[in-house]
Amino acid sequence: MNRSRKKIISADTRNLLLGLLFISPWIIGFFLFLVYPVLSNFHLGMTQYSGFGLPEWIGFANYLALFKDPLFWTSLYNTFYYVILAVPLGVIVAIGLAVAMNQKVREVAWYRAILYLPSVAPVFALSMMLIWLLNPRFGLFNYLLSWAHVPAINWLGDPHWSKLAIVLVAQFGAGHIALIFLAALRAIPPNLYDAASLDGANQWRKFCYITLPLLTPTILYDIIIGIGLGLQVFAPAYIMTEGGPLNSTMFTALYIYKNAFEYNQVGLAAAVSGILFIINATLAIVIFWSSRYWVNYQLE
Amino acid sequence: MEAFIRPLATRPLLEARQQLVSRLLLVAASLFYLSPMYWMVVTALKSDQELAQFPPTLWPQELVWKNFDLATKTFPFLSYLGNTIFYAAFTVLGSVLSNFMIAYGFSRIKWPGRDLLFYPVVASIFIFIQFPVNPITMVPMFSLFAGLGLVNSFLPLILPAFLGNPFFIFLLRQFMLQIPSSLSEAARLDGASEFQIMTRVILPLTRPALVVVALLAGVNAWNDFLGPLIYLQNDKLYTLSLGLTFFKTMHRIQFNLMMAASCLVVVPVILVFLCFQRFFLEGVSLGSGK
Numbered sequence: 001m002n003r004s005r006k007k008i009i010s011a012d013t014r015n016l017l018l019g020l021l022f023i024s025p026w027i028i029g030f031f032l033f034l035v036y037p038v039l040s041n042f043h044l045g046m047t048q049y050s051g052f053g054l055p056e057w058i059g060f061a062n063y064l065a066l067f068k069d070p071l072f073w074t075s076l077y078n079t080f081y082y083v084i085l086a087v088p089l090g091v092i093v094a095i096g097l098a099v100a101m102n103q104k105v106r107e108v109a110w111y112r113a114i115l116y117l118p119s120v121a122p123v124f125a126l127s128m129m130l131i132w133l134l135n136p137r138f139g140l141f142n143y144l145l146s147w148a149h150v151p152a153i154n155w156l157g158d159p160h161w162s163k164l165a166i167v168l169v170a171q172f173g174a175g176h177i178a179l180i181f182l183a184a185l186r187a188i189p190p191n192l193y194d195a196a197s198l199d200g201a202n203q204w205r206k207f208c209y210i211t212l213p214l215l216t217p218t219i220l221y222d223i224i225i226g227i228g229l230g231l232q233v234f235a236p237a238y239i240m241t242e243g244g245p246l247n248s249t250m251f252t253a254l255y256i257y258k259n260a261f262e263y264n265q266v267g268l269a270a271a272v273s274g275i276l277f278i279i280n281a282t283l284a285i286v287i288f289w290s291s292r293y294w295v296n297y298q299l300e
Numbered sequence: 301m302e303a304f305i306r307p308l309a310t311r312p313l314l315e316a317r318q319q320l321v322s323r324l325l326l327v328a329a330s331l332f333y334l335s336p337m338y339w340m341v342v343t344a345l346k347s348d349q350e351l352a353q354f355p356p357t358l359w360p361q362e363l364v365w366k367n368f369d370l371a372t373k374t375f376p377f378l379s380y381l382g383n384t385i386f387y388a389a390f391t392v393l394g395s396v397l398s399n400f401m402i403a404y405g406f407s408r409i410k411w412p413g414r415d416l417l418f419y420p421v422v423a424s425i426f427i428f429i430q431f432p433v434n435p436i437t438m439v440p441m442f443s444l445f446a447g448l449g450l451v452n453s454f455l456p457l458i459l460p461a462f463l464g465n466p467f468f469i470f471l472l473r474q475f476m477l478q479i480p481s482s483l484s485e486a487a488r489l490d491g492a493s494e495f496q497i498m499t500r501v502i503l504p505l506t507r508p509a510l511v512v513v514a515l516l517a518g519v520n521a522w523n524d525f526l527g528p529l530i531y532l533q534n535d536k537l538y539t540l541s542l543g544l545t546f547f548k549t550m551h552r553i554q555f556n557l558m559m560a561a562s563c564l565v566v567v568p569v570i571l572v573f574l575c576f577q578r579f580f581l582e583g584v585s586l587g588s589g590k
Contacts, residue, residue: 015411018494022405025398026421029463033432033441034424040440051446097329100322104315113577114330120573120580121337122523124541125566128548129336132343132555138356140339146355175333179581180588203318221588224426232435235525239545253435260439261530270439277427277436284426 038277045271050264062271072272074247075255081163082251083230086170091222093174095215098181099207112182115175126172127239131156134165156241159248166249169236170229177222184218185211216295224284231280252276337566344368344560351556364556371560379536380543387457387528387539388521394461395468395517396510402464403472404498408484418473424466431467432460433527442530452534457527461517468513471586475509476502512583515576519569540565 020027045062047055066072097115101108118126133139134155142152155165188211196206234253237243243250243258252272260269343351344367345360372378406418428434433441445456479502487497528539535542544565547558573580 012412015409016413019405019409019411019414022409023402023417023464025462026402026464026466026469029398029432029460030420030424032463033437033460034428036444037437037440040443041436044440044443049443051443096325100325100329103318103322105319105322105326111326111330112581113574115333116580116584117570117573118333118336120519120569121566122525122541122569124523124525124544125562126336128544128558128562129340131548132559133336133339135555137354138351138555140335140356143356172333172336176584179584183585183588203314218588225429228427228429232430234435238529239525239548256435256439260442266439266443273436273439280427280436 038274041270041274041277043270044267045274047267047270049267049270051260051266052264055267058267062268065268066271066275071247071250072255075250075252078163078248078250079231079233079252082167082233083227085163086167086230087223087226089167090170090174090177090226091219093171094177094181094222095219097175097178098185099211101178101182102185112179115178117175118172119176121172123169123173123235124239126169127236130165130169130236131240157245159246162241162245162248165240166233166236169240170233180221181215181218184215188214213296214298216291217297220287220291220295224287227283227287228280231276231283337570340559340562340566343556344371344563346556348554348556367556367560368564371557371564374554374557375543375546375561377540377543377561377564380538380540383454383532383537384522384539384541387454387524388518390454390458391461391521392514392518394458394463395465396514398462398464399468399472399513400503400506400510401498402469403476404502406469407473407476408479408481408498408502409494421466421469425470428466430526431465433457433524433530435526438526438530445531451531452537453531454537456531457521457524461521465517467587468517471583472506472509472513474586476506479505508579508582509586511576512579512586515572515579516583519572522569 044055046057046059048058048061049055097111101111101115105111134141136142136152136154136157139155141155142150146152153161155161192210193206196210201209232253233251234257237249237251237254238257241249243254253276256269256272256276259265259272342358342360345363345365346357346367347360347362347364350357350361406414406421424431428436441456442451445451450456483501483505484497487501492500523541524539525541528542532538532542544558544561547553547561
């Protein structure tokens with residue numbers, strides 16, 4: 001009796017040690033690549049540090065400097081502008097494509113491959129392509145628009161259009177999310193639609209009262225991922241516009257990069273990174289918390 | 301009676317109309333999604349004179365294949381290709397090894413606190429989708445690696461792959477949870493050690509999911525821009541992603557060469573995708589937790 005009990009406890013302890021051993025690379029990675037830099041941002045953010053020598057403690061001076069720097073506020077404005085436009089648009093485009101692919105179209109495998117393709121292609125190369133695709137004089141887009149008598153748009157050179165051009169790059173990744181939505185659509189039991197048909201519901205009502213509520217878990221996932229990607233958008237702006245024209249695409253990530261790696265303002269850049277982390281984490285938590293009011297988990 | 305018959309009669313018509321609308325939408329979307337690549341290929345094959353023509357031509361009058369040759373001579377293509385393959389190969393190796401082991405610990409061994417410790421894994425997916433190099437963590441990580449004298453080496457790029465990636469852990473755990481626990485129990489009764497169970501029983505069954513991880517990790521490394529931009533400042537170590545930006549800094553940008561070089565970077569990824577499409581799609585459904 002006593003012996004077997006001892007054996008059970010030791011088996012438990014053995015499994016605990018074994019489990020921890022197996023996941024130990026992740027524990028190291030978690031502290032080294034996530035916990036350390038997040039905490040370090042707040043520490044470095046309180047210092048004057050050029051990247052050489054030792055950081056010098058200056059308290060909240062960086063945060064005060066940021067508060068007075070109009071470019072910092074511009075970068076936040078641009079980033080939020082981007083997120084508010086790109087995230088909902090991404091959800092709508094992805095749901096639209098998924099619903100279309102779900103309509104028993106025979107050649108759906110083709111669409112699936114084509115729509116997913118740009119998600120696999122490197123964003124930096126896609127940005128290169130778009131520089132030329134959106135060229136005001138020799139680009140395909142303006143050429144096609146000219147058939148509809150739309151005057152040439154200076155996509156990347158006009159501050160009114162530049163942010164939209166960056167939002168456009170993000171939409172090329174929507175095919176990936178569309179496939180996640182498609183999987184969710186296929187998980188909806190068909191008898192729900194049959195029952196609604198018997199009650200005389202039309203397509204639109206079926207979509208609003210059956211499809212959409214059952215897609216809400218995927219929408220939640222997409223929104224949180226989209227906000228993270230949007231708040232940290234970097235490569236398209238760095239490659240296509242370098243923050244211009246007139247700082248219209250100076251996003252917060254680019255502001256961090258320029259301060260840290262071009263102006264040797266490492267302390268200031270760390271302060272901004274800390275602020276960006278707080279914004280990102282807060283939004284993710286708030287949206288996750290709000291999900292209890294609008295996300296339907298009935299199918300899970 | 302009539303109300304009963306009518307929906308049956310109109311259903312094929314309605315379905316046909318829905319299909320038509322869906323087709324139109326999907327064809328339009330496909331054209332839009334293919335447009336950057338189409339324009340890239342067409343531009344890559346145009347001569348300098350044709351490139352300066354207005355309005356632009358939709359297909360090259362003559363196919364100038366030597367643009368590819370010229371493009372690879374404008375920057376050290378082969379050596380950057382070698383660097384990129386080096387980075388991708390070690391990333392694949394590290395990702396497969398580490399994430400398999402970690403996911404095993406999170407799914408095939410029962411230990412107190414296991415599922416509690418999995419919360420930080422999921423939470424880190426949502427905030428650090430671009431892992432490990434992203435704008436939030438790049439400043440302290442760069443300072444750390446610079447302090448260790450590891451800038452201008454591939455270590456800061458490759459080391460993280462050996463220490464687990466939250467998304468891959470999630471994906472593999474999801475897959476391993478579907479393997480019946482009776483298989484492990486049986487092996488355990490036969491006296492197999494945990495390590496033997498992992499390598500002899502679970503590893504062969506997890507192979508399809510490991511292919512997904514290998515493919516995604518390789519493509520991520522190939523496509524990485526921010527990591528090399530920060531850590532590789534010596535132009536001998538550049539990856540193709542950094543090499544491409546060279547075309548942008550030229551005094552007079554030669555777009556046909558720039559697009560030819562882009563082709564050479566994008567085509568391998570597309571070929572890998574087309575060959576292993578099944579695995580990429582499997583990754584989508586595993587990654588979404590379905």
